[in-house]
Every structure is written in structure tokens, then in C-alpha cells.
Amino acid sequence: MDVREKLNILSAAAKYDVSCSSSGSKRQVPGGGLGNACSAGICHTWSSDGRCISLLKVLMSNACKYDCAYCINRRSNDIPRATFTPKELIDLTLEFYRRNYIEGLFLSSAVVGTPDRTMEMLIQVAKELRIVHKFGGYIHLKAIPGASSELLYQAGLYADRSSVNIEIPTDKALQYLAPEKNHASIYKPMNFLAERKLEYKTEHSRYSPRFLPAGQSTQMIVGAAGETDLQILTLSNGFYKQQQMKRVYFSGYVPINADKRLPALTTKPPLVREHRLYQADWLMRFYKFGYDEIVDKVNPNLDLELDPKASWALRHPEFFPIDIQTADYEMLLRVPGIGVKSAQLIASGRRFSKIRLEHLKKMGVVLKRAQYFIYHPDTPACLRRLYPEMVRPLLLPKPQSLQLDLFSNQPLALPAVG
Amino acid sequence: MLSISYDSSFDGFLSVVFEIYRQHLDVGEIRPDRSESPCNMFMQPFRIETSDESAQRLKRAIINQAGLEILNTLDVAFRSEEDGIEMKILAYLRKLFSEEDSRYAKNPTSDEMLPIYMTARSVRHEEGGMLGMVRFSRMPDGTYFAEIEPKYDILELMIGHFRGRFANERWAIYDSKRGFGFYHDGKGREPIPICIPNMREVAAATKADEFVRLWQDYYQSIAIKERENPKLLRRCLPVRYWKHLPERQAPSKWA
Numbered sequence: 066m067d068v069r070e071k072l073n074i075l076s077a078a079a080k081y082d083v084s085c086s087s088s089g090s091k092r093q094v095p096g097g098g099l100g101n102a103c104s105a106g107i108c109h110t111w112s113s114d115g116r117c118i119s120l121l122k123v124l125m126s127n128a129c130k131y132d133c134a135y136c137i138n139r140r141s142n143d144i145p146r147a148t149f150t151p152k153e154l155i156d157l158t159l160e161f162y163r164r165n166y167i168e169g170l171f172l173s174s175a176v177v178g179t180p181d182r183t184m185e186m187l188i189q190v191a192k193e194l195r196i197v198h199k200f201g202g203y204i205h206l207k208a209i210p211g212a213s214s215e216l217l218y219q220a221g222l223y224a225d226r227s228s229v230n231i232e233i234p235t236d237k238a239l240q241y242l243a244p245e246k247n248h249a250s251i252y253k254p255m256n257f258l259a260e261r262k263l264e265y266k267t268e269h270s271r272y273s274p275r276f277l278p279a280g281q282s283t284q285m286i287v288g289a290a291g292e293t294d295l296q297i298l299t300l301s302n303g304f305y306k307q308q309q310m311k312r313v314y315f316s317g318y319v320p321i322n323a324d325k326r327l328p329a330l331t332t333k334p335p336l337v338r339e340h341r342l343y344q345a346d347w348l349m350r351f352y353k354f355g356y357d358e359i360v361d362k363v364n365p366n367l368d369l370e371l372d373p374k375a376s377w378a379l380r381h382p383e384f385f386p387i388d389i390q391t392a393d394y395e396m397l398l399r400v401p402g403i404g405v406k407s408a409q410l411i412a413s414g415r416r417f418s419k420i421r422l423e424h425l426k427k428m429g430v431v432l433k434r435a436q437y438f439i440y441h442p443d444t445p446a447c448l449r450r451l452y453p454e455m456v457r458p459l460l461l462p463k464p465q466s467l468q469l470d471l472f473s474n475q476p477l478a479l480p481a482v483g
Numbered sequence: 484m485l486s487i488s489y490d491s492s493f494d495g496f497l498s499v500v501f502e503i504y505r506q507h508l509d510v511g512e513i514r515p516d517r518s519e520s521p522c523n524m525f526m527q528p529f530r531i532e533t534s535d536e537s538a539q540r541l542k543r544a545i546i547n548q549a550g551l552e553i554l555n556t557l558d559v560a561f562r563s564e565e566d567g568i569e570m571k572i573l574a575y576l577r578k579l580f581s582e583e584d585s586r587y588a589k590n591p592t593s594d595e596m597l598p599i600y601m602t603a604r605s606v607r608h609e610e611g612g613m614l615g616m617v618r619f620s621r622m623p624d625g626t627y628f629a630e631i632e633p634k635y636d637i638l639e640l641m642i643g644h645f646r647g648r649f650a651n652e653r654w655a656i657y658d659s660k661r662g663f664g665f666y667h668d669g670k671g672r673e674p675i676p677i678c679i680p681n682m683r684e685v686a687a688a689t690k691a692d693e694f695v696r697l698w699q700d701y702y703q704s705i706a707i708k709e710r711e712n713p714k715l716l717r718r719c720l721p722v723r724y725w726k727h728l729p730e731r732q733a734p735s736k737w738a
Contacts, residue, residue, distance in 0.1 A: 100649075418592070
């Protein structure tokens with residue numbers, strides 16, 4: 066099998082891993098070497114499904130010994146199997162990198178033989194890239210659950226970021242779908258790496274290599290096991306707080322295997338729900354929202370029609386509308402239609418002059434949404450109150466016009482009114 | 484009223500501003516030489532040559548009055564090559580030097596600054612995106628060569644990044660829309676400006692690189708068919724960049 070064929074098989078096998086970020090690490094080009102890491106991360110292209118491609122994301126091998134129901138590489142699937150040799154993979158990475166196709170390597174693997182053996186293969190590639198080829202680009206290594214702590218520690222010395230996927234948000238469902246896995250076995254490497262990183266920070270000097278400078282991330286499948294958004298966001302909040310994760314990714318379940326434990330093959334991936342979860346994640350990371358403000362016991366799932374920020378605002382009419390001349394920065398951030406950049410502009414600009422509507426427009430504020438939640442010198446006093454039941458329909462996207470099919474025998478299905 | 488023409492460079496523009504102040508010129512418009520729109524026939528044409536000295540003096544004055552960061556913002560906004568950006572910057576500088584309000588320079592939302600600020604933001608946005616979208620091909624002599632056609636004049640802003648990243652490689656990036664580029668010899672010297680008259684031959688030679696095929700393959704197999712989203716793709720990766728991205732050149736299996 067030649068490299069091209071292997072690349073096709075092993076990148077297609079890795080495509081369900083969502084993470085492709087190259088941020089969080091700053092590294093100079095090693096003396097006489099190739100490549101650096103840019104802390105903001107750089108996207109190099111976008112695939113036809115609209116996801117950013119920034120790393121060469123491949124599996125070392127897809128010959129897996131496990132049989133997880135949701136996974137394309139499970140033992141019982143009849144698919145072509147392939148394994149890269151370290152040299153093939155290193156050459157590909159360096160040549161792609163020199164052409165500025167990628168920021169670096171995202172290396173994962175199916176479990177071949179034992180977890181230790183698999184982890185050793187991944188480390189060998191990273192180590193050779195760093196030491197023999199003086200490669201300064203980004204390396205993301207998957208931590209294989211069950212690998213020894215000595216190996217995990219080594220991975221942390223060569224990689225910028227490491228990740229272990231939690232896969233299914235609830236432990237019970239995970240054990241049901243993936244009999245060889247459970248949450249405890251996944252938390253173990255996560256916690257180990259998080260602790261080593263903390264320890265390392267205190268003893269680390271300017272000249273010693275850094276331990277996982279870009280931290281850890283994880284990923285969970287959404288819509289495969291009937292979990293609620295409250296469960297998902299509680300879990301990801303825990304990852305941010307306890308394991309100091311840099312990112313938690315959500316992957317809307319794409320049915321790939323016919324399995325009676327999973328949604329039918331004809332199910333469409335829950336893309337809207339996934340999008341709403343990412344919006345909620347953004348609110349937690351950049352907009353100072355608590356997870357329990359976004360969803361709670363009464364509303365355990367996100368509103369699919371409306372983004373979580375607008376739904377929060379409509380549930381809390383007592384805070385709105387706010388005066389943009391005087392409101393706290395934190396409150397500006399909570400206005401639907403105002404993003405981080407415009408909130409900063411407003412906060413710095415209002416010290417000099419009154420901010421009026423035309424300013425907001427020029428700053429890039431989405432007035433179509435924001436207008437109901439703010440008041441400014443031009444708003445008449447009678448409009449300085451928020452009526453959620455009136456505003457909600459105005460925020461929803463306009464319904465698509467109905468397409469008439471005059472040749473079918475089916476009676477016309479009119480959308481329900483109300 | 485004068486229609487002032489200059490050589491399209493930032494220093495040239497600063498020389499224009501300097502002369503406007505020195506000679507008390509009544510300026511109606513400022514036209515870069517690259518501009519193809521017809522000259523306003525009701526204005527008298529006037530030429531100002533670039534002078535390094537006056538540009539330096541004006542730069543120092545801006546730094547003293549407003550700081551280096553503002554000078555950079557003006558420079559970046561100027562690279563947008565937007566019609567009339569010169570008059571916007573001039574309006575800002577007039578207000579800045581009129582000394583009505585000593586805190587004026589610190590306000591990013593003033594009527595004069597906000598449009599410049601937003602323009603600079605979109606130039607920086609394209610620069611950041613273009614860092615990832617430069618595609619080198621290995622030429623027969625071992626130089627890595629890339630051709631770009633950005634909307635704004637951002638090549639100079641990007642060079643530092645590639646110099647850091649590929650410090651020990653020989654590479655060249657060429658802006659074929661504006662007809663200039665930079666060559667880096669991999670020995671630690673400053674990248675030197677180049678021009679390429681026989682661009683067609685060079686572009687043909689880039690096709691011979693065998694890794695282009697592998698990259699196209701990778702690009703195809705990493706996409707998830709069930710999630711295909713052409714609208715999102717076009718928003719993230721505008722069609723105007725596709726010309727120089729090999730992965731968007733190959734006939735796609737879907738989309």
C-alpha cells in the first residue's frame with residue numbers, strides 16, 4: 066500500500082475528531098530547524114463541510130481492537146485497515162508544513178495491541194519530529210486511555226496539546242455503547258496530565274521544555290444517547306474548572322454504523338443543536354456566563370430556534386433595556402447583537418462622547434437584535450421597557466415561503482399556526 | 484481646489500499631507516497614481532513628489548501627538564487602497580493637530596477615527612487569514628514559491644511571520660495583483676523585494692509539485708459528506724481566494 070492510499074484511509078478515519086485548533090502555544094523556530102507556533106492559531110483552509118483545517122489530522126493506525134458502537138473504526142466493521150510507518154508520517158508532516166498547508170500534526174490512533182504500545186508509536190513520531198528534524202510547529206497528540214503514566218508524561222513533553230475524548234456525556238450510556246470503556250478510565254489520563262501541568266508550572270525554568278503548553282481538550286458526541294443539554298454543559302463546565310481544559314468540543318452524531326443501540330442510519334446529524342451548544346460554550350468562555358444561567362432544571366435543553374444569549378435575555382426582562390452610556394461592561398456583553406469587540410469599543414468610546422445609534426451601526430453592532438435590549442439618547446421614554454412575548458417573534462428568522470407542488474396527490478400541508 | 488496626485492505609497496501620502504500643511508493647499512481630492520477613475524475636471528491637477536524627510540517628520544509628529552499604535556492603524560488602513568481613504572486620514576490628522584481636545588487621540592469612536600479603525604480591522608483580518616492561505620510549491624531549484632492575490636496590500640505585513648516560521652528555507656511570495664513580491668534566502672538576511680516578468684512560466688512550473696496531489700486527496704477525505712455546508716464554506720473561505728488554493732481547484736467529489 067502506498068502513502069497516498071494510506072493517507073486517504075487514515076485521514077477519512079480521523080475525520081470525526083472535531084478538534085483542529087492550533088492555538089495556545091507560542092514557540093520560536095528551533096536553531097537550524099523548521100517552524101514555529103503562533104499563539105492565536107492559524108486556519109489554513111476550510112473543508113466542504115465548513116470546518117476549519119489547520120492540522121494534518123490522521124490516525125497512526127485504524128486497526129482497532131475495541132468495538133465501540135458509534136465508531137467507524139470498530140473491530141466489527143469491514144473496512145480497509147492501514148498503518149503508517151513513522152517515517153511516512155514524518156515526511157508527510159514536514160512536506161505539508163513547508164508548503165504552508167498546515168500548522169502541524171494532529172496524531173491519533175486506534176488502539177493496536179495494548180494502549181501502551183499505541184501510545185509509544187505516537188510518541189515516537191512526535192519525538193523524532195522535535196529532536197531529529199527540529200520541528201517547531203504544532204503537535205496535538207491523543208492520550209490513549211490505559212497507557213502508563215510514564216508514557217503520558219513523555220507525550221506532554223513533545224506535544225503542544227493533548228486530548229482524551231469523553232465520547233458520551235453520561236457514564237452509563239458510554240458503558241452501554243462502548244463495553245471496553247468507562248468514564249473513570251477516561252478521567253484518569255485527563256487528571257494525570259492536568260496535575261503534571263500544574264506541577265510543572267512551578268518548577269519550570271525558562272530553558273526547560275514546556276509541558277503541554279496549549280493544555281488539553283476533549284470531545285463528546287451529541288445526540289447518540291439521549292442526554293440533555295444541561296448534562297452536557299454541566300460536564301463541560303466541570304472540564305473547564307477542574308481539568309483546566311482549553312476547549313470542549315461537541316460533535317453532532319453522524320450515523321455511520323447500523324446498530325440497534327444507536328439512532329437509525331437515516332437520522333440527520335443534529336447540526337442546529339450542536340451549533341447552539343457551541344454558542345453556549347462561547348458564552349461560558351468569552352461572555353462570562355455561568356452554565357446554570359444558560360440552561361437549568363426548568364429548561365434543560367437549549368432553544369433550537371433562538372440563540373442562548375437571546376433566550377437568556379428574554380427570560381430576564383428585569384435587566385433590560387440597559388443604558389449603553391452607563392451599563393457595566395459585563396452587562397454590555399449580555400446584550401444580544403453586541404459582541405466582545407463592539408462591547409470594548411462602546412466601553413472605551415463612551416468616555417469621550419455619547420454613543421448614538423449611528424455609532425453602534427458603524428461599530429458592527431447587529432442593531433436588528435440589539436435595538437430591543439438597549440436604550441440610548443434617541444429612544445423615547447415609553448419604549449424603555451422590554452416585553453419578551455412581543456420581542457421573541459421579532460428575533461426569530463422569517464419562515465421560508467411555502468413551495469407549492471401542484472402535481473402531487475398529497476393534500477397541501479400547511480404549517481400549523483400559533 | 485486641487486486634485487493632488489502622488490505615487491501611491493504611504494510615505495508619498497504623508498509627503499502630500501506635509502505639503503498641504505506647509506503650503507496651505509486647498510485640497511479637493513488626493514489621487515494615488517494607481518487610480519483608474521477619471522480625474523475630476525473641475526479641479527486643478529497638482530503633483531507632489533515623495534520626500535523621505537517630510538514623511539519622517541510627519542510620522543514623528545503623529546507619534547508624539549497620538550502614539551505609535553495610531554500611526555500603525557493609519558498605515559494599515561491606508562493599505563486597504565480604498566477609494567477616498569486618503570481624505571479620511573487627512574480629516575483625522577487635521578482634527579488631531581488642531582489641539583481642540585487633548586484626549587482626542589485616545590478615542591477610537593470619534594467620527595473621523597471610527598471608519599479608519601473599522602477599515603484597519605478588515606485589513607488586519609485579511610492579513611491574518613492570508614497567513615494560512617499562502618500555498619508554496621517546490622520549484623525545480625528547491626525554492627518554495629507562492630503566488631497570492633489579496634484584496635488589500637498586505638504582503639509586507641505578512642513577511643515577518645514567514646520569516647520567523649521558515650527562517651532556514653528559501654522561499655518567495657509574490658503578489659501578482661500588484662506585481663511585487665519578496666524573496667528570502669534562508670541565511671538570516673532580510674527578505675528582498677522582487678518582481679517576476681514571466682509569471683506565466685513560473686505558474687506552470689508550480690504545477691509539477693507532487694505533494695499538491697496528496698494535499699488535494701487529504702482535503703477530500705477529511706470532509707464529512709453528511710455535514711456538507713457550502714454556505715458556511717463560502718463565508719469562511721470566500722470564493723475570491725480559491726484561485727490559488729490547490730485544494731479548491733481539484734474537481735470535488737461533492738459540493
